[in-house]
Amino acid sequence: MRFETSTIKDIAKALGLSTSTVSRALRDRYEISDETKKVVLAYAEKVNYRANPIARSLKERRSYSIGIIVSEIANNFFSQVINGIESIAYARDYHVIIAQSHESHKQEKLNVEHLASRSIDGLLIALSSETQDIDYLRDLYGKGLPIVFFDRVPDNFETHKVIANNFKGSFDATEHLILSGKKVIAHLTSSETLSNTKERLEGYKAALAKYHIEFNPEIVKYCQHGGMHNIELEQAVKELLPLKPDGIFISSDRLTTGCIMALKKTNPEVAHKIAIAGFTNSNLVELFSPSLTSVKQPAFEIGQVATELLISMIEAKRPVTEFETRVLDTELVKMQKMLGNRFL
Amino acid sequence: MRFETSTIKDIAKALGLSTSTVSRALRDRYEISDETKKVVLAYAEKVNYRANPIARSLKERRSYSIGIIVSEIANNFFSQVINGIESIAYARDYHVIIAQSHESHKQEKLNVEHLASRSIDGLLIALSSETQDIDYLRDLYGKGLPIVFFDRVPDNFETHKVIANNFKGSFDATEHLILSGKKVIAHLTSSETLSNTKERLEGYKAALAKYHIEFNPEIVKYCQHGGMHNIELEQAVKELLPLKPDGIFISSDRLTTGCIMALKKTNPEVAHKIAIAGFTNSNLVELFSPSLTSVKQPAFEIGQVATELLISMIEAKRPVTEFETRVLDTELVKMQKMLGNRFL
DNA sequence: AAAAACTGTGCAATCGTTCCCAAAAACGTA
DNA sequence: TACGTTTTTGGGAACGATTGCACAGTTTTT
CATH class of the missing domain: 3.40.50.2300 (Response regulator)
Known part of the structure; x- marks a missing residue:
């Protein structure tokens, strides 16, 4: 089952020209006379010629x-x-x-x-x-x-x-939680090794510092697999709750939705009492319950x-x-x- | 800026063989002696040879x-x-x-x-x-x-x-709305010309018929662009509400989320009074408010x-x-x- | 009028593979 | 030994496009 299309060779033969001339005409090179160009272009149009990108790739090595x-x-x-x-x-x-x-x-x-x-x-x-x-x-x-x-x-x-701007995004979100009166703000984030994990952690710390809230490493939870596995999130939530946070700042899309899901599933009675601010680009946030403050990336x-x-x-x-x-x-x-x- | 890799030709030269032999050895053709095959394979492994898929595509025309x-x-x-x-x-x-x-x-x-x-x-x-x-x-x-x-x-x-199975999916969803006591069940759907729009409409009709509810075309709204434009949805919602539906069956992912969004935005006071059942594969439905019954496709x-x-x-x-x-x-x-x- | 320059075109090599066809090597048989 | 088979290998033409170079034919320069 093959795909038949006309090639430069076909055009050359049909027009009594060489393939080089045809190629150059199609690529609109200066060496070709306007007349020949016109003839070639018209014929190519007629047979609906498309250059074979594979052949071209091979030749041009890209x-x-x-x-x-x-x-x-x-x-x-x-x-x-x-x-x-x-x-x-x-x-x-x-x-x-x-x-x-x-x-x-x-x-x-x-x-x-x-x-x-x-x-x-x-x-x-x-x-x-x-x-x-x-x-x-x-x-x-x-x-x-x-x-x-x-x-x-x-x-x-x-x-x-x-x-x-992960630093600023995190700073803003954390500050927003602080300004809305939250005292114990946890941080749920991805693998420690990721660049943006580090930057977001810094933004979070900086906001705390600005309002003279002491940074507590206990209240920061890392998810190695970025929340790909539900169990990871449920575990994190389970560890976090005893520390009685009234706000959580979450550093990625998947973690944000996953965390709310885990909260609702494991501890529905507290889920609505915790304010959440998190990175997410979901266009459905308006439908979420509990609702949250989101950091949208461009x-x-x-x-x-x-x-x-x-x-x-x-x-x-x-x-x-x-x-x-x-x-x-x-x-x-x-x-x-x-x-x-x-x-x- | 080019990407240098070894080719079949390089291998052939290095091993004092012809390209055909090398090609055959690599493709594990029967005509090649085990010994040559082994030598070629070993060397190919050593130089980390990868066949150039572009060249192969050109030759094999796929x-x-x-x-x-x-x-x-x-x-x-x-x-x-x-x-x-x-x-x-x-x-x-x-x-x-x-x-x-x-x-x-x-x-x-x-x-x-x-x-x-x-x-x-x-x-x-x-x-x-x-x-x-x-x-x-x-x-x-x-x-x-x-x-x-x-x-x-x-x-x-x-x-x-x-x-x-669009028919059955729609039937089930509509039946579910009926069984939970809804009397006026609207239908919000995509372009009339789409195959699944037709099938889903039929499922909806069949469920109504089973429970002796008369089908009312007035209460079926079509969105030509499948809800790509918010205005389309808001318009549909606006036309639907005066007909006082207490349930809506929605026939596609985007429409389902879009419709809830539009409802919340334009008529928050009634949004929670209307039961919604709709096609959606969102993994976030559990977070939605109002919540809805969803038809998940495999x-x-x-x-x-x-x-x-x-x-x-x-x-x-x-x-x-x-x-x-x-x-x-x-x-x-x-x-x-x-x-x-x-x-x- | 001869030399130089310019136009427009074609030849042929190339990109990396595959595969048909033939040649060479190895083996068997009479 | 000579011949036919079988196995293994190499040569070279594709696949479709691009492009340096050569070569006519025409025009310009000296």
Whole structure:
């Protein structure tokens, strides 16, 4: 079962020209006379000629495709980032190949290597929460694969990075909890090794410090798998509650929704007494109960900026040596007034 | 900035063999002596040889890639379907390229044609809610591109299709509303032209009929863009409320969440008085307020089955002429008891 | 009028694989 | 020994596109 299309050779034969002439005419090169160009273009149009991207890739040794690794596409933050990536990539005539790590380092590595063998021209990646060893990425990078990190970035890797202003986002959320009168504010977060975990922890600490609240490490819980497993969350909640928090600041999308879910499931009687502020890009927060204050990341923009940086690396004439880390501001969406809460 | 890897030619030169021999050894063809095979394999391993998939694609005239078109990946149903697709595709050594139609026919067509020109070996597609004209798909199909439809399928196109049991799912949901005492049950649904819109409407009607409730077309509202635009939903809600429904059956993921959102926004005072049952694969329903009864589609399985069917078409020796339509059962998840509703 | 420059086109190599066809090597049989 | 078989290997043409180089034919320069 094959796909029949006309090739440059067919056109050349039909028009009594050489393939080189046809190729050049199609690519609108200056050496070709207007007349020939017109004839070729018209004929190509007529037979609905499409250049075979595979042949071109082989010749030019690049595939016009960008690999994306996220932990999960069923995550509002990441799917919005992907939309941002696509918006730029398609406009520049790249296509994207998406793979999911499901927060597993092994899966991540497998996917990256699979993509690399598929000749992607560049890679956009948000590390899995498990990942600590990034030597395999360094390897590929060393071999010439441009890489741009976003959201979860390693600190010992020299390349472009795009992140949200995690410090400020966390500071704002924590401050909001403090200002609404909460005294014991817990912090639920991902793997300690992730860049944004660290930054968000700092923002949280800074807000506490500003209001002279002592930082209590006991009340900070880490989820190694970023909340991929419910048990992880339930465990964290179980450990947290005895410490009687009246507010929780949560540092990621999955953890935020997962934590509320765990709270409702395990301790419904206290769930509505605890104020929650967390990172999430869910567009359904307005429906949540208990409601929460959310820190929204500029996901779409993160995707766009990362893609622009990546394409600039791919298309750079000479190896890029100056790298930038772009930091984009988050937005604090405060809990809706009781209006929304009246239901049920 | 290039990516340097060793090729078959390099291996051949290093080992003093011909490229044909090396190629055969690597592909484990029978004509090769065990000894040579061993030497080649060992050396290939040593230099970490990876076949260039682009060159192979060119030669074999296929790309080992599958195109996917969905309206949006930021939709639980579709992201679960994609997970199902990936699980099969990767195991069979295909990779997937995902594109989004955003419920726009134009975008859908553009994407499909882009994918086709990228030499995908087959296409998995859920039509956009706008789509009526599928001649362009017929065209590609006629040229030899295998296509499998899922979720939203056209009825006048002979190929494999995979759908949920929309009739039964709708019947169950509607019956559930009736059995919980609702008298005036509205129906909010997508574009009239979509296959599943029709089937779901039939299920709704059948449940009403079973309980001798007269069907009232007035109380059925269609959203042409599947709820992509909020205004569409708010308009529908506005038209529905004067008819005093005490239950609403909603026929798609986006509409379900969108409708609750619109209700809360425009008429918070009645929102909690109306029982809602709707199709949704959101894993966050437990957090919703007002809570709702949901019809969950076997999204992951739909993806798996569709991919198996597609790959069987791709790899078929001769054109496939017998097609099947697989129908998978949905699951009704009833509204949680008031426990969950106590919050807020 | 000869030399130089410019136009427009074609030839052929190339990208990395695969595979048809033939050649060489190894073996068996008469 | 000579011949036919079988097994193993190599040569080289694809796949479809791009591009450096060469070569006509025309125009400009000296």
